[in-house]
Amino acid sequence: MGKLKLYDLNLSREQVLAERESIYLSLTAQQRFFKTLQLNHTSVAMNGGQPIKTPQGLGLVIRKPKA
Numbered sequence: 001m002g003k004l005k006l007y008d009l010n011l012s013r014e015q016v017l018a019e020r021e022s023i024y025l026s027l028t029a030q031q032r033f034f035k036t037l038q039l040n041h042t043s044v045a046m047n048g049g050q051p052i053k054t055p056q057g058l059g060l061v062i063r064k065p066k067a
Helices: 013-027 029-046
Strands: 053-055 058-060
Touching: none
Parallel strands: none
Antiparallel strands: 053 058
8 A cells, every 4th residue: 555644734735735746747657557556445445445436337426425
């Protein structure tokens, strides 16, 4: 699984976005693809084993978690 990075609250949003963008742009296309797969795996694990998006026949429908 991927790693979670916690940012200092004193950093501005622009600084965080710039750092994330530089990291993303430094990756190869293959690395970006596998990072996306890791993110999908993490989101399923955090949603109790259920995918956030499920096929509904005419495409993907995003459903809200039942609270």
